Amino acid sequence: MSKVRVLVGTRKGAFILTADGKREKWTVSGPHFAGWEIYHMKGSPAIPNRIYASQTSGWFGQIIQRSDDGGKTWIQPGTPPGEPTTGPGGMPKGESNKFVYDTSAETGKPLTTHQWYDGTQHPWEFKRVWHIEPSLAEPDVVYAGVEDAGIFRSKDGGKSWQELSGLRGHGTGPNWQPGAGGMCLHTIIHDPSNPKRMVIAISAAGAFRTDDAGKTWKPINKGLHSQYIPNPTAEVGHCVHHIAMNGTRPNVLFMQKHWDVMRSDDAGDNWKEVSGNLPTDFGFVIDIHAHEPETVYVIPIKSDGEHYVPEGKLRVYRSRAGGNEWEPLTKGLPQKDCYVNVLRDAMAVDSLDKCGVYFGTTGGQVYCSANAGNSWKAIVRDLPAVLSVEVQTLR
């Protein structure tokens, strides 16, 4: 019997929602890590019971948690309680919450600066992990997208982390700048047909791609047009909010930019706008149907100054044509007096035969559609503000 496990990160803890394949009756577990911000949780495709979580706090910094039993119990991988912090040779043991930018001349450029809000240069400062992306095939390999923007990799199940400094050392770093939410690397996508290829996105620098497993990166922002930056078609500086890929067609990418919904048919080398008839093309989330790669979902948000859904109506928009033509999906969603936001990592799809679509709101609701968006039900209504939603399909 298939089942689904929905991993929900919130402002005040993590929640795990489980149901069988019908997705009607749900069990809610949590809060895990009560009181802490859980920016993201994601399961390993190689070992689904292995789940990584980014636990963070403005007071106490970054913690990485790992579960090997589907979220029942958790450990901080590098630092089990009571163990000494150094090994027999006196070398430091793995420290799972230690994210230090690589400044060595051998592997990357010395720590440079990026652009600050006022246009001056500002040193890179680690703040938190926004997104965790486990390897598709190797359960001990996992990537972390961090603020200030950088990408780290662990090869030991989250015990220790090393920066892939070729990204930050790419040379355009001094032109990257933070958005209102910080300068974060929030999207990491593996290409299932090419283990050396990854696509990442940064607010506000844009999208980048590696074709050599993270050694070198190139900006892939051609076709993006951002009126809020001095050069609207600059190589970097675009505020990309999220990117989605359907693994069966890895060269096709869909992007929700600050404003504009975009599409690329060549792995990001070129983009074209597909906002079409959306009521507003501002938004954060974007995702793709598991079995219909031309079916795309977005949730339009009124504007960058008014971060809530337009007209007080919570509407998911679906395109079955790969963009441009969008239909509102409203059945089961509030259609008056609703002023929630849906943040960039807070939408996911399962891979059951009838594709399930999930999203979480800043009002604490997590909605599920078990029929590809035709109708919706709230799994839970009153969680803390939802930061991220991921779903695992368990067979």
Next chain:
Amino acid sequence: MTVPPTAKIRIILPPHLRGLAHVKGEICLDVVGTPTVRSVLDALEATYPMLQGTIRDHVTQQRRPFLRFFACEEDLSHESPDTPLPDAVVSGKEPLLILGAIAGG
């Protein structure tokens, strides 16, 4: 050979860090040599390695900005981390408090 003195230092952590370290209430640690904020934090992190990076930065060893250190109703946050702790803390009469800034509006 002279064995350096060991002091039993009482420490009160903020609730989030007690949860992270899986401890309840106050904790008590043996600190070798002259107890200072640095030596107490060294002992704390050696016993509870999951606290590394949560009170002071991994690299710079600077106190995290939303945390402060108090003892005997005195703010020790801006003292040198190598300043000896007050006698009442060394004797175990008073704890070293690690406090987080108050959240809320």
